[in-house]
Amino acid sequence: xxxxxxxxxxxxxxxxxxxxxxxxxxxxxxxxxxxxxxxxxxxxxxxxxxxxxxxxxxxxxxxxxxxxxxxxxxxxxxxxxxxxxxxxxxxxxxxxxxxxxxxxxxxxxxxxxxxxxxxxxxxxxxxxxxxxxxxxxxxxxxxxxxxxxxxxxxxxxxxxxxxxxxxxxxxxxxxxxxxxxxxxxxxxxxxxxxxxxxxxxxxxxxxxxxxxxxxxxxxxxxxxxxxxxxxxxxxxxxxxxxxxxxxxxxxxxxxxxxxxxxxxxxxxxxxxxxxxxxxxxxxxxxxxxxxxxxxxxxxxxxxxxxxxxxxxxxxxxxxxxxxxxxxxxxxxxxxxxxxxxxxxxxxxxxxxxxxxxxxxxxxxxxxxxxxxxxxxxxxxxxxxxxxxxxxxxxxxxxxxxxxxxxxxxxxxxxxxxxxxxxxxxxxxxxxxx
Amino acid sequence: xxxxxxxxxxxxxxxxxxxxxxxxxxxxxxxxxxxxxxxxxxxxxxxxxxxxxxxxxxxxxxxxxxxxxxxxxxxxxxxxxxxxxxxxxxxxxxxxxxxxxxxxxxxxxxxxxxxxxxxxxxxxxxxxxxxxxxxxxxxxxxxxxxxxxxxxxxxxxxxxxxxxxxxxxxxxxxxxxxxxxxxxxxxxxxxxxxxxxxxxxxxxxxxxxxxxxxxxxxxxxxxxxxxxxxxxxxxxxxxxxxxxxxxxxxxxxxxxxxxxxxxxxxxxxxxxxxxxxxxxxxxxxxxxxxxxxxxxxxxxxxxxxxxxxxxxxxxxxxxxxxxxxxxxxxxxxxxxxxxxxxxxxxxxxxxxxxxxxxxxxxxxxxxxxxxxxxxxxxxxxxxxxxxxxxxxxxxxxxxxxxxxxxxxxxxxxxxxxxxxxxxxxxxxxxxxx
Numbered sequence: 001x002x003x004x005x006x007x008x009x010x011x012x013x014x015x016x017x018x019x020x021x022x023x024x025x026x027x028x029x030x031x032x033x034x035x036x037x038x039x040x041x042x043x044x045x046x047x048x049x050x051x052x053x054x055x056x057x058x059x060x061x062x063x064x065x066x067x068x069x070x071x072x073x074x075x076x077x078x079x080x081x082x083x084x085x086x087x088x089x090x091x092x093x094x095x096x097x098x099x100x101x102x103x104x105x106x107x108x109x110x111x112x113x114x115x116x117x118x119x120x121x122x123x124x125x126x127x128x129x130x131x132x133x134x135x136x137x138x139x140x141x142x143x144x145x146x147x148x149x150x151x152x153x154x155x156x157x158x159x160x161x162x163x164x165x166x167x168x169x170x171x172x173x174x175x176x177x178x179x180x181x182x183x184x185x186x187x188x189x190x191x192x193x194x195x196x197x198x199x200x201x202x203x204x205x206x207x208x209x210x211x212x213x214x215x216x217x218x219x220x221x222x223x224x225x226x227x228x229x230x231x232x233x234x235x236x237x238x239x240x241x242x243x244x245x246x247x248x249x250x251x252x253x254x255x256x257x258x259x260x261x262x263x264x265x266x267x268x269x270x271x272x273x274x275x276x277x278x279x280x281x282x283x284x285x286x287x288x289x290x291x292x293x294x295x296x297x298x299x300x301x302x303x304x305x306x307x308x309x310x311x312x313x314x315x316x317x318x319x320x321x322x323x324x325x326x327x328x329x330x331x332x333x334x335x336x337x338x339x340x341x342x343x344x345x346x347x348x349x350x351x352x353x354x355x356x357x358x359x360x361x362x363x364x365x366x367x368x369x370x371x372x373x374x375x376x377x378x379x380x381x382x383x384x385x386x387x388x389x390x391x392x393x394x395x396x397x398x399x400x401x402x403x404x405x406x407x408x409x410x411x412x413x414x415x416x417x418x419x420x421x422x423x424x425x426x427x428x429x430x431x432x433x
Numbered sequence: 434x435x436x437x438x439x440x441x442x443x444x445x446x447x448x449x450x451x452x453x454x455x456x457x458x459x460x461x462x463x464x465x466x467x468x469x470x471x472x473x474x475x476x477x478x479x480x481x482x483x484x485x486x487x488x489x490x491x492x493x494x495x496x497x498x499x500x501x502x503x504x505x506x507x508x509x510x511x512x513x514x515x516x517x518x519x520x521x522x523x524x525x526x527x528x529x530x531x532x533x534x535x536x537x538x539x540x541x542x543x544x545x546x547x548x549x550x551x552x553x554x555x556x557x558x559x560x561x562x563x564x565x566x567x568x569x570x571x572x573x574x575x576x577x578x579x580x581x582x583x584x585x586x587x588x589x590x591x592x593x594x595x596x597x598x599x600x601x602x603x604x605x606x607x608x609x610x611x612x613x614x615x616x617x618x619x620x621x622x623x624x625x626x627x628x629x630x631x632x633x634x635x636x637x638x639x640x641x642x643x644x645x646x647x648x649x650x651x652x653x654x655x656x657x658x659x660x661x662x663x664x665x666x667x668x669x670x671x672x673x674x675x676x677x678x679x680x681x682x683x684x685x686x687x688x689x690x691x692x693x694x695x696x697x698x699x700x701x702x703x704x705x706x707x708x709x710x711x712x713x714x715x716x717x718x719x720x721x722x723x724x725x726x727x728x729x730x731x732x733x734x735x736x737x738x739x740x741x742x743x744x745x746x747x748x749x750x751x752x753x754x755x756x757x758x759x760x761x762x763x764x765x766x767x768x769x770x771x772x773x774x775x776x777x778x779x780x781x782x783x784x785x786x787x788x789x790x791x792x793x794x795x796x797x798x799x800x801x802x803x804x805x806x807x808x809x810x811x812x813x814x815x816x817x818x819x820x821x822x823x824x825x826x827x828x829x830x831x832x833x834x835x836x837x838x839x840x841x842x843x844x845x846x847x848x849x850x851x852x853x854x855x856x857x858x859x860x861x862x863x864x865x866x
Binding site for chain 2: 035
């Protein structure tokens with residue numbers, strides 16, 4: 001039986017046109033990161049499973065991870081996310097480097113999931129993290145990076161928004177104000193995570209099961225109705241330190257024109273993860289593609305699993321699958337159907353082969369991107385093929401040119417013709433570039 | 434117990450300085466590929482094991498591959514090489530696209546190996562392939578790409594060489610001239626593969642065990658002594674088609690100035706792999722680092738495993754680990770100790786924070802790479818930190834500047850000072866760029 005030509009379930013083949021789209025997306029990620037002085041890093045595809053367990057608990061490990069035992073009896077996983085790797089790396093060097101540490105990466109990640117729109121088993125994720133920034137500055141900067149990235153794709157506040165919460169607020173409400181114990185707090189987190197996906201009745205049903213005091217229940221529903229920063233700050237105003245610290249954060253994002261993008265949302269908690277400060281998600285505003293493109297937040301204790309002193313970190317991850325959906329939905333992708341090349345070197349007489357290929361190589365030494373046709377090509381086919389190859393110029397060479405040691409160069413768009421001696425390398429490359 | 438900060442055995446962490454070196458290497462790979470009109474593609478990290486078995490046989494699969502059974506009972510592998518993936522992809526689309534197809538990729542690959550100098554469990558590999566080129570043109574072009582890549586790193590013929598053979602020659606010698614059966618041919622391939630690594634006595638010992646006729650044995654030792662293209666062509670001259678076709682290939686590489694790099698070597702066979710035409714390896718000429726940096730060759734039948742008509746392909750893979758060793762050995766790496774950034778925005782008075790960060794963001798909108806210091810920074814520390822961050826300029830801002838709505842910009846190298854209004858964004862960015 002013949003082998004399948006399809007990629008493994010839930011993964012993608014990137015044919016050149018797909019790869020050009022990916023490269024376009026990646027280029028902007030790198031460019032944006034560099035605008036903020038973030039430095040590129042990378043880590044291995046495999047990590048020991050212990051690393052993910054320590055960070056995320058058993059649940060994710062058992063259900064969603066690609067893991068296996070290697071021949072040396074190590075229990076390893078294909079990385080499902082980059083944060084544990086970056087934490088491991090930062091734990092190893094943070095004492096020797098100046099703070100803040102600003103790093104980014106675009107790793108490919110694996111999760112064992114049922115493939116569906118926007119979710120695949122393999123995806124690439126732009127990860128930006130800042131470690132050791134003072135006060136709330138890291139949180140503000142990370143939001144700035146995320147917004148600048150989206151703006152650099154040409155997106156604006158009519159197309160995306162950032163829904164944001166602070167885990168310190170959630171904790172204050174659940175434990176400080178509602179006086180819930182650990183178990184109830186845990187269950188409240190799960191309910192909040194689902195609040196927008198279920199009906200009001202279903203929500204009430206889940207809350208009733210918690211057996212809260214009527215006072216706590218009232219606070220909980222009041223909390224869920226908070227819809228802007230000012231209300232949230234007032235709501236927790238009895239907790240002076242937090243409300244003034246969150247107020248400082250809000251002033252910071254106002255200062256840097258982030259406010260048009262960022263909206264307070266009490267239902268954003270980012271699951272049971274390790275966040276301790278802000279948590280946020282970027283959402284596509286188009287109802288047809290209503291989905292989180294990006295998620296992130298601030299964490300204070302991630303280095304603890306390596307026995308290192310706490311160091312604040314803030315970061316986000318933005319996946320290529322949902323980003324591409326977003327860019328397509330809003331028509332923000334350029335036309336990348338064909339590659340971009342400079343010149344298509346063809347010859348019409350077999351005797352010209354040697355001279356044509358030599359010319360091609362000399363042009364490359366001048367930095368010209370040259371595609372050669374490796375056998376004689378009929379004149380009438382030259383421009384059809386040239387269009388497919390995305391070139392701006394073509395060369396033609398027959399017996400007459402060979403005898404005269406010359407070459408015809410034609411501009412693809414205008415068909416304008418230029419005649420050069422074969423030795424006019426500099427002149428030809430100047431014309432092309 | 435605290436978690437380990439080390440990466441998984443046989444893999445590497447790429448801290449920013451390492452990543453800059455990798456980026457430098459990758460950039461040249463992409464640039465060289467684009468000079469020849471090769472288009473970038475990519476495929477998934479996981480493939481079904483069947484794909485590798487069909488191409489390489491059981492041996493590689495059992496000993497060297499990372500494989501496991503997924504939750505859907507698929508037997509999958511982390512890709513150990515890219516060729517089966519590219520063959521699968523080309524098999525799916527080759528009927529619809531103009532030939533030749535020129536593709537490249539830089540995938541990360543896994544092999545289960547004992548880590549040692551030049552060999553790790555995870556490495557990245559530059560893969561270039563051309564499919565459907567006429568005659569020997571694909572072979573010649575692929576060598577040209579490999580040589581141009583090395584030249585673009587600044588390497589020359591005193592530093593590397595390409596040792597090359599043709600599997601059609603080897604087959605002709607073993608089966609046509611020595612008249613060996615399949616089993617003996619198989620064993621001869623294994624012996625040839627080891628010929629340069631063992632003593633003459635050990636070699637003779639292995640050959641004796643084959644029980645060749647004395648005539649065949651003589652031919653075999655004559656073959657092993659071939660040391661240039663002309664001798665090889667003469668040796669197989671009775672086999673007209675092959676010797677003239679190989680002669681044509683040799684003329685082709687002479688034409689394009691590849692001859693100074695390429696040397697005939699009868700011991701290059703590239704194992705038991707699927708090659709049918711040329712096989713080659715790039716070697717570092719430095720005795721301290723005598724090792725293959727790159728291997729490749731021509732294959733006619735790779736699409737057969739997908740029930741597709743044969744289509745000739747030629748390609749090579751060049752790994753990042755051995756390449757970095759080569760570049761370091763020959764001092765061909767630039768100094769990448771620090772990142773390259775444009776300006777380091779600092780302020781000395783806490784009241785300046787807002788204005789300094791706003792200025793930073795406005796400069797970014799002009800394409801300037803800006804690193805901010807997020808808290809007041811003492812003047813005497815500014816230049817020390819600036820040096821670590823690889824910036825060309827710094828800004829300073831205290832109460833006097835704030836009052837005058839101005840900013841001091843200093844050139845790091847000369848300490849030359851420029852004073853601007855905070856609104857002079859265009860002027861500041863012109864100075865910097």
